[in-house]
Amino acid sequence: MNCQQIIFSQHALQRMFERGIQTNAIRAVIESGEVIGDYPDDQPFPSCLALGWLEGRPIHVVIAMDAASQTCYIITAYVPDLDIWNPDFRTKRLL
DSSP, X not given: OOOSEEEEOHHHHHHHHHXXXXXXXXXXXXXXXXXXXXXXXXXXXXXEEEEEEEXXXXXXXXXXXXXXXXXXXXXXXXXXXXXXXXXXXXXXXXX
């Protein structure tokens, strides 16, 4: 993902603090993570769900992108729960 600028929402910063996720982890997911979900109809910008790994720990990051300015807005970040996600952390469990 090509982000010239990264802006963290207040919600994202709060959740990252609560979950012990550092900004460097988010940057690593943006640089080398895998997009596992696309939400092209999100407003005001299309968003996606990215999966990355930091020190063996999976991290999901929801990123909205303003393609015109190449600005990435971090909406939230979390460690995926195996009660919700399959062990590949790319697909949700069927409930």
